[in-house]
Amino acid sequence: EAQVTQNPRYLITVTGKKLTVTCSQNMNHEYMSWYRQDPGLGLRQIYYSMNVEVTDKGDVPEGYKVSRKEKRNFPLILESPSPNQTSLYFCASSLTPNQPQHFGDGTRLSIL
Amino acid sequence: EDKVVQSPLSLVVHEGDTVTLNCSYEVTNFRSLLWYKQEKKAPTFLFMLTSSGIEKKSGRLSSILDKKELFSILNITATQTGDSAVYLCAGGTSYGKLTFGQGTILTVHP
Numbered sequence: 565e566a567q568v569t570q571n572p573r574y575l576i577t578v579t580g581k582k583l584t585v586t587c588s589q590n591m592n593h594e595y596m597s598w599y600r601q602d603p604g605l606g607l608r609q610i611y612y613s614m615n616v617e618v619t620d621k622g623d624v625p626e627g628y629k630v631s632r633k634e635k636r637n638f639p640l641i642l643e644s645p646s647p648n649q650t651s652l653y654f655c656a657s658s659l660t661p662n663q664p665q666h667f668g669d670g671t672r673l674s675i676l
Numbered sequence: 677e678d679k680v681v682q683s684p685l686s687l688v689v690h691e692g693d694t695v696t697l698n699c700s701y702e703v704t705n706f707r708s709l710l711w712y713k714q715e716k717k718a719p720t721f722l723f724m725l726t727s728s729g730i731e732k733k734s735g736r737l738s739s740i741l742d743k744k745e746l747f748s749i750l751n752i753t754a755t756q757t758g759d760s761a762v763y764l765c766a767g768g769t770s771y772g773k774l775t776f777g778q779g780t781i782l783t784v785h786p
Contacts, residue, residue, distance in 0.1 A: 609776075661771055664724050
């Protein structure tokens, strides 16, 4: 089944403790992206990647890192999480940058 | 800074009503306008529009883009309770950056 898989689905952690949210797609998509969704602000793009080893900042990249060492994986890294990064995070992918994106089921992060 | 604004922010209707959701955008290097439906979890794709004036239809849903006025609408006819969701509009650039609007919360009562 074609899908975008995020892990974990839920995480409660504390300020400053490094964490990684994994994202994997099995559709051989070139393009992958991370978003955060907050009430009243909609979905905001954090980082995106056009292909392996190519990443770019979205609208809200501060406090996040990404890497794209393989086509299928695009992990989101929070080196020193803070409470303002508490949010619902979505990973998405598409065959090319100009195709509609398929979204994962989301990861709800709470940082205390 | 790219910007997408949706209206109304929320809408309550009864089954059978027709609704129109609005989306205006200001996106540098604009290439496409996308509509998504979000229920409990992941947004699901509805339409992608790249050309002005060409209506896209899927069942009771349809959408059109006006690139001169920087505007798109999503129409839903004969609404059903299953149409209750958040409808998201996004402006896409030629290099894949997507800017989303705040979403319209649609509630359809039986």
